[in-house]
Amino acid sequence: MLTTxxxxxxxxxxxxxxxxxxxxxxxxxxxxxxxxNVHSQLTPWMExxxxxxxxxxxxxxRGVYAAASPASPRLFIGSHLDTVxxxxxxxxxxxVVLAVALVDLLEGRRLPFTIEVVGFSEEEGVRFxxxxxxxxxxxxxxxxxxxxxxxxxxxSVADAIRDYGLDPSCVGQARVEGDxxxxxxxxxxxxxxxxxxxxxxGIVDGIVGQSRLTVVFSGAANHAGTxxxxxxxxxxxxxxxxxxxxxxxxxxxxxxxxTVGQIRALPGAVNVIPGRCQTSLDVxxxxxxxxxxxxxxxxxxxxxxxxxxxxxxxxxxxxxxxxTAMSPLLTSMLDRAVAHGGFPVHHLSSGAGHDAMIMASxxxxxxxxxxSPQGVSxxxxxxxxxxxxxxxxxxxxxxxxxxxxxxxxxx
Ligand code: GLV
Ligand code: MN
Ligand code: MN
Numbered sequence: 001m002l003t004t005x006x007x008x009x010x011x012x013x014x015x016x017x018x019x020x021x022x023x024x025x026x027x028x029x030x031x032x033x034x035x036x037n038v039h040s041q042l043t044p045w046m047e048x049x050x051x052x053x054x055x056x057x058x059x060x061x062r063g064v065y066a067a068a069s070p071a072s073p074r075l076f077i078g079s080h081l082d083t084v085x086x087x088x089x090x091x092x093x094x095x096v097v098l099a100v101a102l103v104d105l106l107e108g109r110r111l112p113f114t115i116e117v118v119g120f121s122e123e124e125g126v127r128f129x130x131x132x133x134x135x136x137x138x139x140x141x142x143x144x145x146x147x148x149x150x151x152x153x154x155x156s157v158a159d160a161i162r163d164y165g166l167d168p169s170c171v172g173q174a175r176v177e178g179d180x181x182x183x184x185x186x187x188x189x190x191x192x193x194x195x196x197x198x199x200x201x202g203i204v205d206g207i208v209g210q211s212r213l214t215v216v217f218s219g220a221a222n223h224a225g226t227x228x229x230x231x232x233x234x235x236x237x238x239x240x241x242x243x244x245x246x247x248x249x250x251x252x253x254x255x256x257x258x259t260v261g262q263i264r265a266l267p268g269a270v271n272v273i274p275g276r277c278q279t280s281l282d283v284x285x286x287x288x289x290x291x292x293x294x295x296x297x298x299x300x301x302x303x304x305x306x307x308x309x310x311x312x313x314x315x316x317x318x319x320x321x322x323x324t325a326m327s328p329l330l331t332s333m334l335d336r337a338v339a340h341g342g343f344p345v346h347h348l349s350s351g352a353g354h355d356a357m358i359m360a361s362x363x364x365x366x367x368x369x370x371x372s373p374q375g376v377s378x379x380x381x382x383x384x385x386x387x388x389x390x391x392x393x394x395x396x397x398x399x400x401x402x403x404x405x406x407x408x409x410x411x
Pocket of ligand 1: 353354
């Protein structure tokens with residue numbers, strides 16, 4: 001039965017992957033039109049499983065499966081429905097679809113706690129440079145600053161919310177209140193650890209901290225044919241030198257990963273020296289002090305390179321997310337559920353960011369990883385193995401059973 005359900009889950013993820021801003025690929029950023037298709041495909045299934053479904057004013061899809069009795073505590077299960085540019089079918093979406101499948105498996109049986117399934121509107125940070133818009137709304141940290149942040153077309157987060165037919169002045173209503181039991185997220189590992197060990201599942205101990213910045217080099221645009229090499233102030237050449245320095249520092253610092261994933265050179269003509277070059281920087285490390293020191297050193301390096309080349313350098317920090325430990329209590333419940341299913345109990349830390357980092361600020365949070373074949377993610381080749389998805393369903397089921405038996409609410 002779980003194999004059939006796993007097949008359904010995978011098929012659903014693959015269908016949702018067709019909801020895209022770009023034909024032939026899966027690209028779905030914050031509240032872009034295809035997100036509406038995702039919402040309308042998931043809603044009937046969620047309602048059919050016994051949930052009351054709505055979209056909050058931050059664009060999160062929320063399905064409430066009520067407890068056996070009113071005023072019971074609430075367990076949140078979810079992940080995100082947005083994607084990176086040219087994504088695979090499973091990052092984020094698998095966690096939402098698995099959560100719906102788990103509720104579906106209950107076949108109407110009510111538990112001593114409410115389950116709320118959340119499909120977060122935004123986790124990747126692609127459109128606005130800042131991730132976790134959806135989960136920030138649930139934890140009450142989607143502030144005016146973030147609502148005013150603009151995408152490359154000049155559209156603000158608040159505009160995007162309005163364009164979707166929602167009301168940015170009501171995002172406060174998305175904040176979770178009451179007796180919060182915890183948050184559990186199922187997610188593909190997005191790395192090679194489980195695949196290399198031949199394991200279907202892994203339990204997350206903690207999620208590394210991350211910094212995201214924009215670094216801009218400014219020089220002077222001029223004619224590519226007539227400007228002598230000695231008289232140039234080439235912003236792109238300065239950025240290139242710095243990008244190599246970013247890679248070198250990360251290679252030389254154990255545990256550090258650093259990525260320049262975006263680069264925009266202006267005016268962007270084959271025969272014009274680039275006068276301006278904007279880059280992104282993403283830096284991660286399990287130890288927040290190491291990460292902060294690395295960021296400081298990379299800014300200093302950018303300054304030195306710019307000054308040696310007669311360029312200006314400006315930088316702006318969009319994200320300083322501390323590393324986050326998962327809840328020992330919920331994690332030990334996942335351990336037992338994994339062992340109960342006959343799977344090896346393996347703990348690992350997450351190099352990717354997750355909504356669980358944000359939810360952990362309001363309630364105990366835990367995560368279960370599903371093996372990513374070849375460790376491929378943020379890529380159309382992202383995959384899952386049907387048996388692994390069935391294993392995750394078995395663990396989720398057992399986790400719910402243990403929580404239902406634990407008796408915290410049997411007063
Ligand atoms: C999200 O997937 C991230 O870690 O960038
Ligand atoms: Mn992702
Ligand atoms: Mn994700």
